[in-house]
Amino acid sequence: MTDYDPAKDAHDSYYAAIEAKRLRGDASPIKREVVIGNCRLLLGDMNDVLPTLGQFDLCLTDPPYGIGEDGGRFRGRKGQNIKVLPKGNWDHSTPPSEAFQGILACSREQIIWGGNYFTDKLPPSKGWLYWQKLMGGDFSDGELAWTSRDRALREFTCCPKGKGGLHPTQKPVNLMRCLIELTTVAGQRVLDPFAGSGSTLVAANELGRKFIGFERDPQYVATGEQRLVSDTLFRASSF
Numbered sequence: 001m002t003d004y005d006p007a008k009d010a011h012d013s014y015y016a017a018i019e020a021k022r023l024r025g026d027a028s029p030i031k032r033e034v035v036i037g038n039c040r041l042l043l044g045d046m047n048d049v050l051p052t053l054g055q056f057d058l059c060l061t062d063p064p065y066g067i068g069e070d071g072g073r074f075r076g077r078k079g080q081n082i083k084v085l086p087k088g089n090w091d092h093s094t095p096p097s098e099a100f101q102g103i104l105a106c107s108r109e110q111i112i113w114g115g116n117y118f119t120d121k122l123p124p125s126k127g128w129l130y131w132q133k134l135m136g137g138d139f140s141d142g143e144l145a146w147t148s149r150d151r152a153l154r155e156f157t158c159c160p161k162g163k164g165g166l167h168p169t170q171k172p173v174n175l176m177r178c179l180i181e182l183t184t185v186a187g188q189r190v191l192d193p194f195a196g197s198g199s200t201l202v203a204a205n206e207l208g209r210k211f212i213g214f215e216r217d218p219q220y221v222a223t224g225e226q227r228l229v230s231d232t233l234f235r236a237s238s239f
Contacts, residue, residue, distance in 0.1 A: 039211040046193035046214035057188035059107035066094040115146020127151040134159040167197035176203035198224030
């Protein structure tokens with residue numbers, strides 16, 4: 001009798017579910033694709049096409065936490081020039097277990113922000129990351145990321161003041177760049193199935209990684225495209 005392998009079971013179950021969905025003919029197609037250099041940004045649900053894209057070296061992503069942080073309220077202090085982003089209605093629940101199964105199945109390493117909200121859907125890990133925000137006041141001191149790394153917990157310090165405004169839970173590009181540099185080398189493949197406004201996309205582009213991202217909101221796909229074009233033009237003009 002062979003030993004039970006939970007990781008293999010999750011992998012096989014995920015691909016069996018996707019294949020069954022394909023055979024039923026109810027998989028939604030990608031509605032739009034942006035391709036600039038080695039970066040691809042797709043408008044659609046990652047569960048529909050992720051198994052067709054091969055293996056990635058890193059999945060770096062920031063899924064919905066299910067805590068209602070999707071805009072619609074002021075998140076600053078009096079006197080600050082911070083706009084209230086429209087209510088997005090996408091943070092009412094966490095992604096289903098099959099989304100995390102797909103991420104684990106298709107990538108060598110994973111860094112998933114908000115991992116403390118997904119402990120029922122991810123295996124135990126000691127390689128957590130802590131983002132020290134330096135915000136002060138009544139704001140959270142930081143955020144946690146679950147990782148697949150068999151390493152001690154690490155802290156990254158990066159203040160997000162003045163680096164947001166495009167997405168209610170926008171991550172600084174500098175932070176995402178540090179994490180990509182930590183886990184990959186030039187030319188390797190980076191995945192972000194919850195791309196948001198494109199911070200991972202821009203960071204991967206700056207570092208010469210091959211990137212594929214998914215986003216279900218067409219406005220955020222447009223925002224990501226604009227950021228990628230601006231970053232590409234800026235770097236080209238710097239040479």
